[in-house]
Amino acid sequence: MGEGLRERTRRAVRAEIAEVAIGLFVRQGFDNTTVEDIAQAAGMTKRSFFRYFATKEDVVFDGVDLTGEKVVADIAARPAEEGPWECLQHVLGAWQEEIHASEQVLATLRLIEATPALVGRLHQRRTEWRRRVSDALQGRPGVDIDAYTADLLTNAATAVLDAVSSEWVRSDGKAKRSALLEQGFRQLHVDPNLRQA
Amino acid sequence: MGEGLRERTRRAVRAEIAEVAIGLFVRQGFDNTTVEDIAQAAGMTKRSFFRYFATKEDVVFDGVDLTGEKVVADIAARPAEEGPWECLQHVLGAWQEEIHASEQVLATLRLIEATPALVGRLHQRRTEWRRRVSDALQGRPGVDIDAYTADLLTNAATAVLDAVSSEWVRSDGKAKRSALLEQGFRQLHVDPNLRQA
DNA sequence: CTGGTATCTGTCACTCGGTGACACTATAGA
DNA sequence: TCTATAGTGTCACCGAGTGACAGATACCAG
Structure with missing residues (x-):
């Protein structure tokens, strides 16, 4: 059926x-x-x-690593007048909301942090994914940004994501991830004038 | 002798x-x-x-991966009145200057980018190192920042570093890394008031 | 219901990264 | 010159991962 x-x-x-x-x-x-x-x-x-x-590593990321196609697609779907940084914040914020804060997820994140091989594998996947996000950011209609800036913002966004994840684990899952994310994106204020020689 | x-x-x-x-x-x-x-x-x-x-991976990082003790030490040595973000910018800028822009380094970076296993191993090392940098940032006399902010800034700094490296490789080693780094740190403007509940 | 086909499975054999143990050689230093 | 130490080759071993083959199982036609 x-x-x-x-x-x-x-x-x-x-x-x-x-x-x-x-x-x-x-x-x-x-x-x-x-x-x-x-x-x-x-x-x-x-x-x-x-x-x-x-x-052997992949079995750990089965339930977590939804470094999805959806994120890439969502970036292209954001309104054209939105700046790249706000775009990333909204899309990644929405993506993060979908990961339910279960005890299982917390245990998995702890396991990853405690295992160098898993850390490596995670960032390896992240890197491939990041390239696609960066491309999506550049391909957005409206604003045009150079490759360096796109990489910079994409890397910075995942930097926020990682910090949020660490802090969330550190607080035993009690911290509100959405608040942390918003705080992180706010503290890393992106200069709106992206001019360059 | x-x-x-x-x-x-x-x-x-x-x-x-x-x-x-x-x-x-x-x-x-x-x-x-x-x-x-x-x-x-x-x-x-x-x-x-x-x-x-x-x-087998480590042989590649022999000449590059000087994710040094010196960086950690230098952070502690910076003047106390300096903000954490400027501190990272200065220390990492100085550290980056020491990596001479040889053809060998360029080839190695290309090799790493093209090999998932090497990307994973690199970020694995980076993660351990980042934890030490974050601790050093927190332990600095003068300003006190919470663990989340320290992680956030440390992650963001390596985000800049990675973007610089990518752009440098992309330009076949012709771009000025110091200028890229400065531009990156400037674009990711850190909010100076780090207040929080 | 029946036969054909695609899929799943176990078994075996193999490659490669990495380690422990042992014996042997070369060297530093008294 | 003698001795402790470090470097080396050899061998045996483990674990991750793969290719090939054969048997079982489930889908789908007629």
Whole structure:
């Protein structure tokens, strides 16, 4: 019907692997957990695990890393008279709202912060994504900005995002992320006149 | 005399490994080059390679990644009446000046940008280093800022650094990094009143 | 219901990054 | 010259990830 049972089961299996794996990671550490441990706990082979996730790290970002296409699309959809910085603030603010502040997410973020390999992988993905955001920012109708400025603002926006995430974890999930984000974007005031030689 | 011949030869060997390795990486790609390739080209065993570099990635950052202790020390040494943002600008500007704009550095940066694994490793190191910078910023006598603001400014400063690096590579090393850095720090104007509930 | 086809799975074998242990050699320093 | 120390090769090993093959399973036609 409409969208296939196979895909549904596949996503269900993915979700269960992720849940089992993160449980193991939190309990005994990322490095002390082998893929075979995960596969066995999920009732499958090591080979089958890699048919659902390309790397051992990716299983962690399954529920978080929605570094979405939607953000890129939303940027293009913002009104043309809006400045690039406000555009980023609105789009990323809306994106952040969608990540529900569950205990699961908090545990995952803690796990990432405590595991260098995961930090690396996260920023690796972020970098690819950032390039697309920067391009979207440049391609926006109305204002035209050079590549350097687009990169600068995009990097700065993710800098705010990272700081918000850190502070949120530091407060055990009690801080209001939207307030932190707004504060961060306000403190990094962007000079409106983007003139240059 | 005074500082040992052994250390000198060790550093020389390190440098030669790095040179040989980067040459291979540039010619045939990072992923298509095995550690045994490097070791053989440098006249040693795989095992000996790992006695000089902890990972295959680290060999690339040998000449670049001086994410130094000096930066952290310099932050503490800045005059107390200086704001945190200006402090970061001065220290990182001085740090950046020390990286001579050689063709070798340019090729290395290109290599990093083209290789996801290297991007990940770079940001992984950056993250550890950033934590220390943020702590140094908080520990500065005179002004006291909260952890969130310190993280925010530190992240933003590295955001500028990354944008400068990208633009510099994009211009084939012809752009003036100091000018870009100054422009970046100026455009991200930090609100001087850091008041909060 | 039946057959064909695409998909999922386990098994095996393999590559590559990285590590521990051991024996051997060269060197620094008394 | 003798001894402690550091560097080296060899070997065996682990874990992440991949390619190939064969068997099972589910979808969809007729």
